[in-house]
Amino acid sequence: MMREALADRQRYEPLLDYMSRMLTSDTAAADDLFDSLAAATRDLLEQQAAAGMMRPQSDMDATVTAVTLYGLAPVLLRRQLARSLGEDGLTEALLRRLTLPLLELYTHGIYADDRLLTAAQDALARPLGPPSGKGENDPHQDPDPPLAG
Template sequence: MRSIDGDATTQARIRDAAITLFGQRGFAASTVRDIATAAGISPGLVIHHFGSKAGLRTACDTHVLESARAAAGSSNDPEQLRDVLTEYLSKPDEYSRELAYIRQSVVDDSAAGDEFFDAYVRLTGQILAEGLRSGTMRQVQDPLATATWMVTNSLGLLVLGRHVARSLGNDEFGIETINRIAGPAVELYTHPLYTDESFLQATRDVVSAAEPEG
């Protein structure tokens, strides 16, 4: 999820400066004046282009989500996934700004933060549906719950990145940590951890028995 660094328009400069500051400081602590200074323009131009800080945040959300949506096409094509991962692993610093922004969005207790998370759930649901159509994924019992779990698992990795890195003997959540966990993450999606369905059936039996009659 990388910004378009070559985009030299004023709006893009403001947007990219905001993504950087929002990711570093959080949304509440980043002022319009701070963003304008980082973009090399006046605060009035920020308001002129985006209306308000909330409007600027919406534009940042849209940009980051569109980048994620563009990369999502690789989820059902092994060769495309190979290309996306190769680019990411060869230029990790170019993605750090967006990853920090996503981390802040996930922990932000606001309507905007809720919508950001929900948008990722919708996108993941689309990936599951496309995977089913293409034959690369199997049918799941509850697509919405599965999509929500997958998003929680993925975004939780960003929130807990420091602990993940520390557990694996790294100083920070960077390329070494990603290299270490990428294989096991995909392995769990590819080869079930349990050798049969007995644990799944036990869970379904309990959940089914706990559901209120309606």
């Protein structure tokens, strides 16, 4: 379908415009379309996980949502994507150019080690609560307290 759409951009561009407007609208139809796309993404990811192609995910619902959103980005932001990479639209050449970098990102990640992941896990494991009054290094201290007075 995508190859056909790219080969006949004049025919499919209005459909992509419509889908983009629909997905960004505050309607039940937009929700239904997104849910349908997310369900297809979930099926694909679950098949890949069962085949041993994917690492276990800490939150499959969040992973499905993120992968669905990342998949929609080239459609929703196709003008910006094309412009930033010197193309005149969502072309086959553009998608070919994106293929390896995206698969590298998904396969190897962009970080050389897990420092940021570990820091985020540590930060998210800390309880949330009101400031303790223990000073500026207190993790519950407001980093931008209101001015007195």
